[in-house]
Amino acid sequence: MRSAYTVEAVRHAEAQLMARLPEGALMQRAAAGLAAACARVLGRVYGARVVLLVGSGANGGDALFAGARLARRGAGVTAVPLAPGRTHPAGLAALLKAGGAVAEDPFDALAGADLVVDGITGIGGHGGLRPDAVPLARAARGSNAVVVAVDLPSGVEADTGEVPGEALRADLTVTFGTHKPALLVDPAREYAGAVHLVDIGLGGELPSVPALEALQHADVARMLPLPAAESDKYRRGVVGVVAGSARYPGAAVLAVAGALRGGAGAVRYVGPGAAAVIARFPECLVSTGRPGEAGRVQSWVVGPGIGEMREGVREVLASDVPVLVDADGLRLLEASEVRDRTAPTLLTPHAGEAAALLGCAREEVEAGRLAAARELAARYGATVLLKGSTTLVAAPDGGRSPVRVNPMGTPWLATAGSGDVLSGLAGSLLAAGLGARDAGSAAAYLHGLAARLASARGVPLTAQEVAAALPAAWRGVRDPHGDEPPEPDRP
Incomplete structure (x- = not known):
């Protein structure tokens, strides 16, 4: 499992560790890891042209000390201080001693660079890039250089994943000690590129509960239900699905498939x-009456494609079993019906549906996905699975448990009906006994992995193909020797 911690937690951990280490030792650990990552990107360090964009904080110091290490290996390293009077003095001295230089013409240096190190701002940066940094950031991205961010891409908000202004998009982010929320949550995640974590010894100083966590294969494998020898279909759980309409019969088929x-x-x-x-699906038990007349279930899924079936939503929410509400069901529910429930509730909105539930613009949700998921969970007293480029699962516990970020998926999942498959899958996991947070997290992971498998050659996929790939995804996470899948192709 990958964990991410807030700026406050990271700074406290760093302070605790620095109190026990010689002065400057922690920065040297970070610089060594950064220099090694840059060397791997370059392949051949000797003769490479490296430009350091250096801010006034510790990130600038990390960049300068890493640049000194590269210069000692024969790279031509040039620093571009953005605050010359406040540049890290020891880092600058180390760079100059190693043969590095300060750029006379920053834009000329950037135009000829093989690699640019973004050390402008770190975890303390707010409000996007300052105006004087914007032209340099644009020049860096407009060059042929690989951009490596120090700890975080400059211009993103570390704790929220928001990008409130201009930011410098990296090809690689080298982060220290632990992941930061912005490296896992969009829109900031898209600016980070590949992420490499350097262990600088913070582990023992960080809180036991992170702000965010991203599941991996082994975590999901531990959650998945397995039938025992004495299991029958009722002991394994029965899920009820209220979905589809005369206009949208496919929603019913896809939800049942999941x-x-x-x-x-x-x-x-x-x-x-x-x-x-x-x-x-001849194995499915079907009914055209009311949900309460369908027979015993251990969970309900309600909403995909139901149109104006308000009474069905009300009856399901009045039940005493876990309920997942999606799509049209989100539009038809009353907040009090969710808050008054004693059994778990899982809401699965996309950004537009979340905006309607919160009474704000869709753009606000997309810009601040983490805040939106937490606010929805608190306001409705339900676990929330906020769908999108990064799926977030937030519990209604006031932050006592980390928000879960789904690292799987592919942009090809943005296709009609894929959310219906996800709803059915998560509802089935609820019926099998998983809690709402685990059911939503495991379902999002399997759903995303299935989509990766179905579009492995970079081809478009359909919701039916996602459902058909779920058994392979299930096998994949349960294989202790299986490799993590590659990052998806971008359409």
Whole structure:
């Protein structure tokens, strides 16, 4: 599992560690890791042209000391101080002693660079790049150089993942001690490029509970339900699905497809899409009546494609089993119906639906996804799975548990019906006994991995193909010798 900590927690941990180390030792650890990462990017250090964009903080010091190490290996290293009177003195002295220089013409240096080190701002930066840094950032990105960010891309907000102004997009971010939330949450994550974590010894000083966590294969494998020898379909759990309408019968089929592959023992479908569902999935139990007349279930999924089926949403929310609400169901629910429930509730909005629930503009949600997920969970007293380029799962516990960030997925998942498959899958995991936070997190992970597998050659996919790839995704996370999948192709 990858964990991310707030600026406050990181600074406290650094202070505790620095109190026990010789002066400057922690910066030297960071600089050594940064220089090694830059050398790997360059391949051949001797003769390479490296430009350091140096701010006034510790990030600038890290960049300067790393530049000194590269200069001693034969690189031509040039520093561009953005605050000449406040440049880290020891770092600058080390660079000059190693044969580095200060740029006479920063733009000329950037135009000929093989690698640019972004040490402008670190975890303390706020409000985007300052005006004097913007032309340099644009020149760096306009060159042919590889851009390596020190700890964080300059211009992003470390704790929230927001990008309030201009920021310098990196090809690689070398971060120290632990991940920061901005490296896991969009839109900032898109500015980080690949992320390399350098261990500088902070582990023992960090809090036991991080701000965010990103699951990996082994974490999801531990969550997935496995039938025991005495299991039957009812002990494994029965999920009820209220989805689809005369206009959107496909939503019913896709939600049931996800549910059948989620580990529950049986699926009961309720709604006007019964004929379409039974034609595609004869193992599904179908009903055209009310949800309460369908028979016993251990969880409900309600909402995909239901149109104006308000009474169905109300009846499901009044039940005493876990409920997942998606799509049209989110539009039809009342906040009090969710807050008054005693059983777990999982809401699965995309940005537009989240904006409607919060009463704000979609752009606000997209710019501040982490804040939106936390606010929704607090306001509705429910676990929230906020779908998007990075899926977030937030529990309604006031921050006592970390928000989970789903590292899987691919932009090809932005296709009609994929959310219906996710809803059925997560609802099935609820029926199998997982809590709302685990069910949402594991479902998002499997869903994203299935999409990667289905689009492995960089081709478009359909929601049906995502559902069909779920068994392979399930096998993949349970294989202790399986490799983590590669990053997805970008369309």
